[in-house]
Amino acid sequence: MDTQNRQPGIVGTTIASQKLCDTFGIAQPIFAFTHSLDTVAAVSRCGGLGVYGATRRTPEEIRTELAALRVKAGAVPIGVNLVLPPGMPEDNDPGPIESQLPQRHKEFVAHLYEKYKVPAPERRGMRTRFLRSNEIARQQMAAVLESDVEVVACGIGAPPDFVEACKRAGKRIVALCGSPKHARRAIDSGADLLVAQGHDSAAHTGPIGTFSLVPQVVELAGDVPVLAAGGVMTGRHVAASLALGAQGVWTGSLWLASTEYAIHPIILDKLLRAGSDDTVITRSESGKTFRQLRSAWSDEWSAPDAPRPLGMPFQDMLVGDLLGAIDDHEIEPLMHYAVGQGVAWLRSRRPVAEIFAQLVEESRAALASLPR
Ligand SMILES: Cc1cc2nc3c(=O)[nH]c(=O)nc-3n(C[C@H](O)[C@H](O)[C@H](O)COP(=O)(O)O)c2cc1C
Structure with a gap:
């Protein structure tokens, strides 16, 4: 395992965050969604958890790319994301x-x-x-199940059969939730980790702001850990997320200007x-x-x-x-691109290791600055 860039936990102050890190085998409770294999690998090698967005990839591409990702990342945990909305047509026609x-x-x-x-x-x-359809979704899920990724993240819906199959295959399931209703469903499906993704977020997003959503999801999640998402760009956001009751953060926009992202x-x-x-x-x-x-x-x-x-x-x-x-x-x-309101913090192109180290350092400082 490459531990060169891995830093000691920012989260000594929260036992729940440490537990989350231990469960997922990571050094920092920082998850990164991205469409770049190199960015995923770099985040995971820094001690966070990189998650590859594969929803628009064919089943064959998913097989090849997840194998390539393993080579890039080495033995550290990695994840893959599929979007599996209900109500799509049956056939890929x-x-x-x-x-x-x-x-x-x-x-x-x-x-x-x-x-x-x-x-x-x-x-x-x-x-x-290809057409977003149940046929393609089944093939994508099969490709993910065959892979050796440790974590599977479901955006827009976590089909209970898939959740069960992933868990049988030893994978942990993360469910993105834009409302307490989504969170309830994800808990009932057996998700291991919830992402409370607020309105500030990039790409598909709901009407409830991050500040309003995270504590509601935390309250109903009980023992299921929660990540805050939607606007997390700095250590202050990480500290606020922990204060809202989340055990870590799920980020997307933060990595768009990383050197590794083509x-x-x-x-x-x-x-x-x-x-x-x-x-x-x-x-x-x-x-x-x-x-x-x-x-x-x-x-x-x-x-x-x-x-x-x-x-x-x-x-x-x-x-x-x-x-x-x-x-x-x-x-x-x-020309346009999916990005969240946190775009205001994207000001230069920098390597993942630098962005990650700054986030960790700022989080420590923000947590230390709070009155005790
Ligand atoms: C370019 C881009 C594409 C995204 N596509 C997906 C996707 O395919 N599936 C998904 O679950 N989330 C997707 N997201 C949302 C992220 O998973 C994450 O929830 C979001 O970026 C968090 O908010 P933030 O951008 O403010 O950090 C995307 C985000 C970005 C920046």
Whole structure:
């Protein structure tokens, strides 16, 4: 095991956090969601727990990438995240979904291609490579179960059968919860750890703010540990999370400007210049409420004459190829990215080890500064 970057616990003051670290085999109660294998591996090697976002990867890609991740991370614990929403179509067949897309919506998308001179897509977009369906979900879950990752995180729903199968395979289950109702369901499904993810958060997010959500989830979680998420960017946020009753933190936006994260330079520049009020919530990305950088994309979809975004997975099929073409052809005004209100703290590109060490150091200082 690589212990070079691992630092002693920040959390000597909270026995519950130490217990969480012991249970998950980590040095710090800092979890990091990211789409970058290198960032996942680096966080885990620092003593946190990196979780790879694999929901848009094919089952075969998941197999290959999780094997590669193990090589990068070594023996330290790593995690993988799938989004498994209920109510999706049975088969991975986009035909029936595409045939139901309303004409008005198709015309609006055609208008965006024309207005912003977006060349026709040369390949399927990330959201259209396959249809979010029960068929794909089953195959993704099988790939995850076969892997040797220690932790499986479920965003938007934790299907009880999958939770049970993961636990039988010796994996720990983390469930992302945007409301007390989600938390109740996750506890009933047998989740080992809850993430109370508040409104400030990047990507799919609910209406309840982090400060209001975390203590409610902590109260109903009983013995199940809780991580605070949504706006955790500094040691002060970590200290506040512990004060709210969480045993640790779950972070996403914090890693977007890490050196290990291969992000497009135009997006990086937008992130480094953005403040908290430069993010918006829109359903135009996936059909569900999704926080991202404000751009011509979100502005167009919120204009009074724009059609209302469709539900998931119809919106994926409607806009997936256009979103891919926007990035492939670098159509700057429309380029955007999922990020939380904590974007205000992204100010430079730095290696994971530096970001991690600063977070740990600041957390210690913030905790030490509290009156006893
Ligand atoms: C670029 C990006 C993509 C995300 N995609 C997912 C996802 O696929 N599944 C998921 O459960 N959470 C996803 N999230 C949310 C994170 O898991 C996490 O809850 C969130 O980032 C926490 O809030 P923060 O960004 O303020 O730290 C994403 C976050 C980011 C930054």
